[in-house]
Amino acid sequence: MRHALRWIVMAGVWSALAGTAWGAEAPVPPAESSSTILEAIAFYAMAAVALLSGLAILVSRNLVRNVVCLLAALGAVAGLYFLLAANLLGAIQLIVYAGGTLVLITFGVMLTSRPGSDRQLVRGWERIAGGVVCVTLFIGLCMVLLCTEWATVAASAEPTxxxxxxxxxxxxxxxxxxxxxxxxxxxxxxxxxxxxxxxxxxxxxxxxxx
Amino acid sequence: MAKLTDKMVEGQPDLLADLDAETLATDDLLTEEMLVNMGPQHPSTHGVLRILLRTDGEVVREATPHIGYLHRCAEKIGENVAPFQFIPTTDRLDYLAAMNNNQTFSVAVEQLVGIEVPERAVTIRILMAELNRIASHLVSLGAYGLDMGAFTPFLYAFRERERIMDLFEAACGARLTYSYITIGGVTMDLPDGFTDACREFLEYLEPKIHEYNQLLSYNQIFIKRAGGVGVISAADAIAWGLTGPCLRASGVRWDLRRCMPYEGYEQYDFEVPIGLPQGGEPPVPPGVPQPRVPRGVVVGDCWSRYFVRVIEMYWSVHLVRQALDRLRPGEHKAKLPRSLKLPVGEIYFEGENPRGQLGFLVIGDGSPVPSRVKVRGPSFNNLSITSHVCRDCLLADVPAIVGSIDIVMGEVDR
Amino acid sequence: MAESHTRSAYGTARQAGGGRRSSRRPAALIFFGAVVAVVLFVWALAAAFEYVDGLVVADSHRVAETGEIVRTRFGGPLTTAEIVDYLPERLRFRPVSWLFWPLQFSLVRDAIAVTGLVGFVSVFTMYAIWWERKVAAHIQSRLGPMRVGGWHGWAQSLADKIKLLTKEDLVPAGADRILYRLAPYMAFTPVLLAFVALPFGTYWVLRNLDVALLFVLAMLGIEVIAVIVAGWASNNKWSLYGGMREASQMVAYESPMGLALLVPIMLAGTLNLAAIGDQQQAGFHMWVVFRNPFAAVAFVLYFVAALASCKRAPFDLPEAESELVAGFMTEYSGFRWGVFFFAEYTSMFVVSGLATTLFLGAWYSPLPAGWGEALAGGGVVARAAHGLLFSGPLWFIAKCVALVYVQIWLRWTLPRVRIDQVLYLFVQVLLPLGMVVLLGNTLWVFLVPEDGIVAVVANTLLCTAGVIVAAAFLGVAVVARARRYRLVGSLAVDHLPGA
Amino acid sequence: MWTIGLTHYLILAAMLFCIGVAVIVTKRNAIGILFGVELILNAGNLNLVAFSRYRGADIAGQVVAMFGIVLAAAEAAIAVAIVVNLYNATATIDVDSATTLRG
The missing domain is CATH 1.20.5 (Single alpha-helices involved in coiled-coils or other helix-helix interfaces)
Structure with a gap:
């Protein structure tokens, strides 16, 4: 468990940071296929980082590690913004979230952490119930997403x-x-x-x- | 921080018991107070001093100096060897001012035994003592810059100090522990050409002091860091037994060279600088640009303590020049018996060291070996005020205050 | 000299100086050889830079004429035929074209560019460390490293690196092992990534982002978290203090820094660093710092904040060695410690690069660009001369290095400020000042016509001030050297080479 | 699989959202809950940007996502302030222990 967490955290931070830059390439319109494979790889990599660091936040009880995981998740989402041709938003995400908000939260963590007396997680059955709720929610969301016909308009080649x-x-x-x-x-x-x-x-x- | 709080409690229950309930009650319910060890291995405690800090964030609530890491039984050694043999031990008390230590101890023994020191020897002693005062203040000045994060003045100060060391080496062959001044005079006469070399050095040094003022003393950041920080009132300074520049910086004009002259200091022309409020103009020897105390400085703060030393360097230069002028040919040492018997009786003599008043209590019982030697070290007394001054200051002020008090642990622990 | 007299009379046995005349001549040879080598190297670099620049420019011209997709950045589409076309006549035979064949794939070009960037960063940091030690030593009247490698200890950093690699890598008991190990890389990776968007020339940028400035700033901001994490994970109270200081310092300096950077953005109208740089090509009177008084103040403001952002003196509070032992680096040793060091020097270059691009004319020389047009179309020599005199990465690097020098100079001159003074300075002095500057700049842009008498007078005055500052600096250096005001003093041991 | 479309982003956002909800539901620690909130906000923003991209580069999505980031920053600041207050009042940031209204 410890090792798994370590790799998740390390892979997360590394590839989030690297992915942010990599995804920053001038975006390719989705309809054309010359570099869709690259785009797909970038997407899956960053999605994996975001999800894994999210899961790490879920299971880890160490608040400072959570901060680092959140940094990875935010970086990955910023990378996705770059991939979505929203360069400005990606940069703002990095500068405001990762630079500012996270430092603030770290302050909060350090001002309020105490000798490990606090229980970090709720009781066992509550955890299970929460898990069930979340999985159900996810299934429901997916059903809605997949059953809807999204009226996609062909995107223009130029990034915003x-x-x-x-x-x-x-x-x-x-x-x-x-x-x-x-x-x-x-x-x-x-x-x-x-x-x-x-x-x-x-x-x-x-x-x-x- | 959680883990740290745990760790700091372990093994130090007595210290935690000191936490006064009042502080805990008045502040918020649980501000994280930490116990932090500054030293004994810390870059700015000037040796093996350990200061235990009780901090609340960056604010130091309490600072307790813990000493004794360098204890070498100096006083006990004094009770087992003849005064001549004790001289090298005095070198190792305040190792930055060995000449002054030698001088003070020699005068104490001379007064106990009743030895007449030749004129030339006295002049050489004053010459050496003042040169060593300059060397010691140079270290203090440089190290204080270092405490404030300014590296460069330290090396400049050491560059100048090296030349004083060269002079000392020419005179006695040692660069740190001289044992040059001894009972009845000095161990050997000055070498040829010493006077010229010394004058040349003084010519070189005087403008340099002005450069230090330009570089460090009047630097706005330095003034902001040292001015108004660690203020010691005159009453406090006297109550805690402060001596030397620390006392004078609080506005008390007390210098043994002037108030209770020894070794003929009364025949020399010099002023005793004291701490002045902003706009004050400390007295300087003729020909030196007039310094002025900048804004933001209070009498008795770190800057005043620092600056008193700078002005004292000017005056020491002046004193060395006078001593060189007075140097006449003659005996450099009184004729003394091989084995010096100490008469029954006791003497307590204090001399003005660079760091304050160094006192020796020597009790003789008719044998060559004193039955008691007691040392009153200025650094020890000066250090004692630390916990009083370092209350509710910022963490960064602790090195500033300790550095301005300018301690040498060799003398604190003895 | 006066000193040497005293030393010979009363010095110690160590100055045995007489019989080493013979070692002087090789030293002089090495020195002049080094000068020649540096000149040749710089010239060769300029030629190479200009050549590659030409490749891309030629490409973009052609594309513009034929109406294809315009991609003017390095990394745009190139074909082997185009590369071969650009080669001089003599080189146009088949093996050469085969040699250039891989260049047409953007992945290959990216790989080459990334390798070049990483190499540049490593070499720069290594020599910046050596250089800092030399500058510090000369400021402090010593010589600094003199032994390793020969000429002024040029290989000292290399030796240090090997030492750091072989040192034991401690992880303190009770430390958070994962985060403790991760933190140095978290500090280094973002500053390295900042080079992705930092242009060294119009076409010399890995990715020409339209939000390049924000990207670089964000990368500098992420480094802060690494410092906090390092401080926390070390399980040392001094480290924790360092981390917390970094956090509070960052909260303070970010806002004035952002406000100061808004001024050149407003003048340029874009966040694209390459575009901002290109707007200043007309000569040094067009540099943003000389455009109006507010921009000049903004430059100073930015530079002060940048010092804090690199944790350089007088704002080196997170690692304040006289207070916090070594701050967040207290527990680090060996390679990880070295990585922190690399991060610090790299970020020094990055903030200097931002200052250069935004305020100091980017990669253009102070000479008016018009003078260089005669050279632009010529052969390789003319191109190299153009690269050397008028524009190109060399100018950018030179300006950055000059600013890094200023940072080093300040570090060895000034004492350190206190944390409450840092917060006061940034939040209560520089932040309002930044607001005033921003407002003033806005009003200036709106009210002062660009070619009006007011703008011209202000521009002239600021340019004059700039010239005076530069001339004074150079003058002091030249006069001091001519009159042999050498700072190296008695702490320098005579028998070292170069003493 | 290798052509990334709107649905990919939407599903990813849904996953992030659910992880965020799970974090909120299972953590007792106030700051831990804050992490969950941040994840949820990010999921929402991702949705907005994805829609903005795949519906003809409509800029509205990006603008709203930007407001989302601003809100998240504001929310984090206030939340940290409240958490610090809670900690000062009750010496813990366990949300279950904050049962009285008069903290």
Whole structure:
């Protein structure tokens, strides 16, 4: 078990990081077949990384290892974005998620981990029930997915450019864009408010006292 | 962090018992307090000092120095050998200022026995003591830069110190443990050409001190790191028995060379620099660019302690020049019997070492071997204030404070 | 010199200097030989770079004329016939074309490019370490490594590498073994991947991403997690402190860095590094850093943040050796420690590369591009001269190395700041400054006409300032050398070669 | 098998989603649950981007996915703040122990 986990983690991180770059090749339109094999290999590799690191998160009880697994999963998804010709989104996924959010979560892990008294997982029968629910959910989703006739339109050869996304953000989606910035501001204030300490204003005081 | 918390509890129950309930109650319910060993193997504890830190994140709640890793029974050795034979042991107390140690012990024994030291010997002693003060302060200055993460001043300081070592080597053949100053004078006379070489060195050194100020002392980052950090009030400094630059940096003008002169220091012209608030202009010898205390500095902080040493180097240069001027031909050593019998009685003598007042209590009982030798080391007393100053400061301030106190573990542990 | 007088009178037995005249001549020979070799090497490189550049340019021209799919990056479609066409007359016989046959497969070209990149990174880091030691030594009036290899210890890093490889690789008891072993590679892989999108020239980029800048920044950001993980996995309190410091430092420096980088993005209108670089080809007055005052401030801002991002002094808090022993690297030894080192030096090059591309005219020389047009169409020699004087990867590498030198220089000059000061500096000083710069740049772009008197005056003033800075630097160096203000002092032992 | 289409991405996203749900259901640790939430958000974003790609390069999917990333960042920040608060109040981040409303 330990060894299996090790290989999953290592393979995950490595190929996620490598895959991100590899998938970054100027995307090939899906209809044409010259490099579909390469694309398929890239897809399967990154899908495997994402799924395996997801499973590793599921079974591992070590929070910091989970962080690394999540990094692998996020990297793999970013690679898939590159494969889907959403370069901007892939880069943003890496920079915001992997660079920013994960560091934040790591902070959380380190601020709150305690001598291994906490039980990480729920009781056994609950675990089984959860598994059953998830498998059922998955089967249901798959049935829906496979039974639906998706009206796919032939995609254009050109990848979506940064300029196009930017234009869309500032024209059609201006209101959600502004709302998102308001949300970020609220989040900033909220997070600062939540973690403040009563009666003192944090480490600055400590430094001054010295 | 979970595992670490476990580990730190093991084997140190007594230390955990010290955690005062008040801190735990006032802070949040469970901030992760860690016990961290700084030393005995740590790059910035200046030897084998171990400081036990109780930290809350980056904030140090408590710092407890633990000493004794370099204990060599110096005082016990003193009770078993004749004073002449004890001189090499004094070299190894504060090994950065061996000349000063030799001098202090020699004066103590001379006062006990009642020996008249020839004029030339006294002058050479002052010359050597002040040169060694410069060498010692150079190490202190450089190592303090190192504590702050500035590597380069350290090597500059050592470059200059090497030349002092060269001078010492020419005089006595040793570069660290000299045993040059001895009871009744100095072991041998100065070699030919020493005076010229020494003057040349002083000419070379004086502008260099100014360069150090430009490079390190007035560096904004350095001032931000050292200024206002580890402030010791004058009252505290006196209460903890601080001496030397640490005491003077707190604004107390106390220097044994001036207040209780020995070896004819009263005939020399020098000033005692003290810690000054921002904008202050410490006195410097003529011909030296006037330094000025920058903004952000408080009397008694790390920067003041550091800077008092820098100014003292200027004055030591001045003193060495005067001593060179006073050097006249004559005897370099008093005539003493082969076996020096110590009279019944005791003497306690303190001299102004680079790190503070080094005191020797020598009790004679009529035999050649003293019945008791007690050493009062300045570093030991200076170090004792660490736990008082390092309370609620940041982790990075601990090396800054310990470095500014400038201890030599050889003298703390003896 | 004055020193030597004292030393001869009162020095120790070690200066036995008289009878080694004979060793001087080989040293001089080696020196001049090295100079000639370096010149030849640089020229050969320039020729090679220009040649390959020409291949791709020729290809793209042809494609543009015939109206095929335009792919102007290195890695576009090439056929053997086209390569052979481009060869000089003498070389156009069959074996050569067979030699170039594999080049038409993009996988082969990618493999060659990746090999080249990895090789470049290894050689660069190795010599950067040696160079840092030499620079540090000369700043500190010593000589640094002098023995291994001969001329100024040039093989020192190689020897160190072998030493590191043969050292015992410890994993501390109680460490998280998987993560402990993984962390160095997690640190090194992203910075290496950053080279995927970092252009060395217009066509000298492995993948010409349209989001190259974001990609490089993301890779620099991922490295941080490796440091945190290394700190945590070591089961050492000092390492943990290092990791946590890196995390908080990263939270602080990322935002000013991003704001500073928005300025050149705004001026260029693209995130594509190759495109941003190409916009600055008209000569050094078109470099972004001289475009307007805000861009100049943004450059300084970015460089300060970049220092923090590489964990270089004065922001080397995660490994602050006087406080945290060695921070997150405390428990590492042997090869893994070396990998961390490689990651640090590689990321120094990457951030310098970003600064060069975005602010300092990328791979173009300061000379106006128009002067070089006469050379552009000529033979191999003319092409090499063009590559040497006007554009090409050599210029990019030279600029990056200059910026790496600045980082080294700062490291051996400045003390380290404290963690609360780092946070204060970045969050409360540089972040507002970055906002002001961004706003100012926006207003400048909107309000100041590009050819207006204000823009021209500002541009001229900034260019003058830049020239003065460069000239002052060179002047100090030249004057100091001419007047023999040699820093190497009495700590240098006389009998070493080159002393 | 070797031609990747929309369905491939959708199934992958469904798998990721279910793993995320499983993580949420089986972990008691608040931060562990956060990992599950991140996985689910990623699955959703992947769906959006895949649709955006395979339905005529419609940019809407990408834009919404971008909002998703922003939301995830905001959510993580707030969640970590809450978890730290929970930890300070109850000395654990076991979600089962957070049973009172007045933390």
């Amino acid at each position: 450019t940064v300029a196009a996304v930017g234009r869309a953000l500032l024209t059609d989606y201006l209101v959600p864009f502004e709302l998102a910035s308001v949300l970020l501001l609220v989040m900033l204030i909220g997070a600062a408010y939540l973690v403040r300490r009563d009666g003192e204003s944090g480490a600055e005081d400590d430094a001054d006292r010295c």
